[in-house]
Amino acid sequence: MTDLIKLGMVLALASGAALHAGATNAATFAAWEVANVAWGDTLNVRKYPSSGSQKQAAYPNGTVLQMTGKCTGGVNLLDIAHLSEAKQRQAVRYQWCEVWHDPKQDGDHVTGWVYGRYIAPY
Structure with a gap:
């Protein structure tokens, strides 16, 4: 595959992701899950x-x-994604992190x- 074709594919994917992100101006989302909430409680x-x-x-x-x-x-979750799960959790333990939800x-x-x-x- 030529570099020009690769570049075109990257630009097409990036523009599609940017449209999907809407008002947040984020091109990518990180998937995290709710964890360690007391039994019967919610985050x-x-x-x-x-x-x-x-x-x-x-x-829940x-x-x-x-x-x-x-x-x-x-802290940016995308920047720390290469770290171990334990180090990622430690990096956000006392921070507030932004979610995109309905x-x-x-x-x-x-x-x-x-x-x-x-x-x-x-």
Whole structure:
């Protein structure tokens, strides 16, 4: 395959991903899952990265989340994906990370924030 054809394929894939990302301006999502939430409890997704912020939705352990990659403290999930699971979890343990989700289950996706202690790489 020539370099020109490869470049065309990369550009086509990138433009499709950018269109899919919509308002977040993210070209790629990282899949993480809800983990370590107490039995019978759920992880709250907040409008802003604060435990006092408005709750958008709540998900139980095992729910796979679409992460935009952006976390507080300058952590980017896409940049740490090469690390071991334990190191990734440690990097986000005390951070808030942004999710792309559909809290009303009506096709209207929005961003929200989850506390890193309760998520793990999928």
